[in-house]
Amino acid sequence: MRLWRRRRRTSVPDDRSGLVAQYWESHDEHLLTATLGTIARRLPSLVAAALRMAWQASPRDTAVALAGNLAAGVFTVFGLVATSDVLASLLAAGPTLDRVWTALPSLLLVAAATGLRGALLAGAGWAQARLKPLVERLAETRLFELTTRVELAAFDDHDFHNAMRRARDSGVPDTATVVETTIAVVTGAVGVLASAVALGLLHPILMPLLLVAAVPAGWAAVRMARLGYQAFYRLSAARRRKFMLSDLMAERQPAAEVRAFTLRDFLLGQYAKVADLEQDVQLDVARRRAATKAGGDLLTGVATAGVYVVLGVLLAGGVIPLSVAGAAVLAIRTGQMSLTALIQTMNRLYEAGLYFGDYLAFCESARERVPPPPATPAEPAPFRLLTAENITFTYPGADRPALSGVSVTVGRGEVIALVGENGSGKTTLAKLLAGLYRPQEGTIRWDGVDLGAFDGDALRRRISVIAQDHTRWPLTVRENIVMGHPLEEDRLAAASAAAGADEVVARLPDGYDALLDRRFRGGHDLSGGQWQRIAVARGFYRDDAALVIFDEPTSALDARAEHALFERIRGHAADRTIVLITHRLASVRYADRIYVLDGGAIAEQGTHAELMERDGLYAGLYELQASAYHQPVP
Numbered sequence: 199m200r201l202w203r204r205r206r207r208t209s210v211p212d213d214r215s216g217l218v219a220q221y222w223e224s225h226d227e228h229l230l231t232a233t234l235g236t237i238a239r240r241l242p243s244l245v246a247a248a249l250r251m252a253w254q255a256s257p258r259d260t261a262v263a264l265a266g267n268l269a270a271g272v273f274t275v276f277g278l279v280a281t282s283d284v285l286a287s288l289l290a291a292g293p294t295l296d297r298v299w300t301a302l303p304s305l306l307l308v309a310a311a312t313g314l315r316g317a318l319l320a321g322a323g324w325a326q327a328r329l330k331p332l333v334e335r336l337a338e339t340r341l342f343e344l345t346t347r348v349e350l351a352a353f354d355d356h357d358f359h360n361a362m363r364r365a366r367d368s369g370v371p372d373t374a375t376v377v378e379t380t381i382a383v384v385t386g387a388v389g390v391l392a393s394a395v396a397l398g399l400l401h402p403i404l405m406p407l408l409l410v411a412a413v414p415a416g417w418a419a420v421r422m423a424r425l426g427y428q429a430f431y432r433l434s435a436a437r438r439r440k441f442m443l444s445d446l447m448a449e450r451q452p453a454a455e456v457r458a459f460t461l462r463d464f465l466l467g468q469y470a471k472v473a474d475l476e477q478d479v480q481l482d483v484a485r486r487r488a489a490t491k492a493g494g495d496l497l498t499g500v501a502t503a504g505v506y507v508v509l510g511v512l513l514a515g516g517v518i519p520l521s522v523a524g525a526a527v528l529a530i531r532t533g534q535m536s537l538t539a540l541i542q543t544m545n546r547l548y549e550a551g552l553y554f555g556d557y558l559a560f561c562e563s564a565r566e567r568v569p570p571p572p573a574t575p576a577e578p579a580p581f582r583l584l585t586a587e588n589i590t591f592t593y594p595g596a597d598r599p600a601l602s603g604v605s606v607t608v609g610r611g612e613v614i615a616l617v618g619e620n621g622s623g624k625t626t627l628a629k630l631l632a633g634l635y636r637p638q639e640g641t642i643r644w645d646g647v648d649l650g651a652f653d654g655d656a657l658r659r660r661i662s663v664i665a666q667d668h669t670r671w672p673l674t675v676r677e678n679i680v681m682g683h684p685l686e687e688d689r690l691a692a693a694s695a696a697a698g699a700d701e702v703v704a705r706l707p708d709g710y711d712a713l714l715d716r717r718f719r720g721g722h723d724l725s726g727g728q729w730q731r732i733a734v735a736r737g738f739y740r741d742d743a744a745l746v747i748f749d750e751p752t753s754a755l756d757a758r759a760e761h762a763l764f765e766r767i768r769g770h771a772a773d774r775t776i777v778l779i780t781h782r783l784a785s786v787r788y789a790d791r792i793y794v795l796d797g798g799a800i801a802e803q804g805t806h807a808e809l810m811e812r813d814g815l816y817a818g819l820y821e822l823q824a825s826a827y828h829q830p831v832p
């Protein structure tokens with residue numbers, strides 16, 4: 199089906215075409231053009247991938263599920279052929295008791311085959327049920343192993359983010375569905391094969407009738423699944439925006455600002471636009487699915503009638519005896535049921551396989567974004583000199599660099615300050631120095647060794663970053679400070695005292711055990727400044743970190759706490775190196791070197807005295823701040 203046809207038939211009204219073009223609705227349309235041939239071609243690789251995954255999750259359960267279904271198929275053939283013998287004996291001439299007696303061995307065979315088939319299917323079903331959670335866990339673990347290792351820049355990439363949401367929300371649950379339906383497809387295929395073999399044994403001419411009886415329902419089922427997937431794909435970005443809007447309207451954190459800025463009508467309006475689009479697409483798909491189902495049902499009725507007419511003709515022409523015709527009706531019904539189930543499960547497999555395909559594709563693309571480990575990883579020693587030379591960095595999708603041609607030097611034990619106006623590139627530079635982003639041009643060297651030569655985790659153990667937009671971890675105070683490192687009570691107390699977090703802890707009824715999330719029973723929330731003290735304590739706790747980067751650590755602190763913290767930061771620098779980003783220029787006077795950024799480049803550098811002497815951008819900003827305290831109140 200060509201895309202333009204689908205577009206013309208969509209019911210999204212023209213007056214919303216502006217909305218259709220919004221960024222959250224962009225999607226990869228390749229998969230939407232999939233044809234029935236595509237489905238058939240895709241299935242073998244899908245089945246192979248699903249079985250590989252199942253095998254990795256549990257070889258024993260996979261083997262039992264497959265072997266159980268295959269063996270059950272053999273007993274289906276036995277049962278059907280034996281039924282023909284039973285019918286032949288029962289329909290023969292003679293007294294009823296004699297006929298039943300003659301049919302008894304075949305009857306027992308039918309009963310035994312049915313019983314064994316049931317037992318085998320039950321065993322296979324139990325193995326299958328055990329397999330499901332194991333596969334889901336494996337898929338989820340793999341996903342999170344990748345999402346926590348990919349380069350940070352991937353999270354600034356809209357396509358990557360969209361693909362991750364699809365993989366996480368649909369791909370992971372559908373991985374288990376794919377494994378489940380793959381085994382169901384094997385079951386269905388074995389059932390069809392068993393019926394076909396039984397029909398072939400009864401009379402070869404009967405075999406094609408099976409196909410005629412089940413193809414229309416299969417066609418309808420495949421088409422309906424594809425329509426559903428198209429809707430999902432068209433709406434994936436819109437749905438993400440809807441979730442975001444619903445969080446803004448129903449979560450605690452933005453609730454105050456929604457009211458303070460009277461955002462209600464704006465948010466509801468945005469929500470209505472996305473919801474309208476979603477509704478239109480869903481109605482469009484529902485209409486097309488209903489039409490497809492009606493067509494499929496009609497064709498199935500016609501095909502079944504045709505099969506019975508052919509059987510009648512064969513019987514009347516003496517091609518097959520009555521007992522074979524009776525067993526054939528049974529085999530065709532069994533086969534028809536198996537084939538319909540097979541096509542339906544193939545359908546579900548294809549549908550879930552698309553999401554599973556998203557999952558596999560995402561894992562593949564995420565693997566490519568995991569920074570390659572260096573061939574011979576160097577161990578970053580406590581450094582003497584960290585240098586950035588001529589570095590240029592552009593965020594993914596940005597049209598101009600956030601940093602260009604920047605060079606800085608950070609010596610051991612120094613306090614280096616990065617200052618500059620909003621958006622000048624301070625945070626970006628700090629993240630590059632921390633090895634969180636890689637520059638596209640230029641180099642960053644740790645004692646002369648390029649940062650790329652270090653194992654990422656080993657490097658990050660040497661660097662502690664207190665981000666401007668630090669996360670408010672929904673954990674206890676202790677966990678918030680220790681953050682997965684070995685717990686040492688003395689170090690915890692020292693870090694808390696250095697950051698002024700000890701005062702925060704003292705006020706909490708549970709002290710270090712207080713849970714910092716009001717969404718949970720007994721949880722607490724902190725003020726912005728209190729959270730900032732906890733975040734700073736986290737930085738101080740990492741005493742293995744040779745370099746500590748503080749990105750605006752005092753923006754939410756009161757004047758006294760701010761002064762005390764800067765004193766402690768200076769004191770701490772004796773054995774560590776501090777990179778400090780701040781707008782409070784009074785606090786950077788004692789820095790060993792100040793870099794002034796402007797539009798992504800270093801505009802000035804030097805000590806406070808040198809920069810004041812220069813009377814440039816820094817001196818202007820400094821005097822502006824200082825004069826604010828001396829201006830008479832109008």
Ligand SMILES: Nc1ncnc2c1ncn2[C@@H]1O[C@H](COP(=O)(O)OP(=O)(O)OP(=O)(O)O)[C@@H](O)[C@H]1O
Pocket residue numbers: 354593594596600618619620621622623624625626627666
């Ligand atoms: N994740 C991102 N994706 C794209 N552009 C970004 C991203 N983060 C920052 N930028 C852009 O890069 C430039 C530098 O931003 P950066 O956060 O480094 O500035 P800053 O000097 O730290 O600003 P502030 O004083 O406001 O914290 C800005 O133009 C900003 O819009």
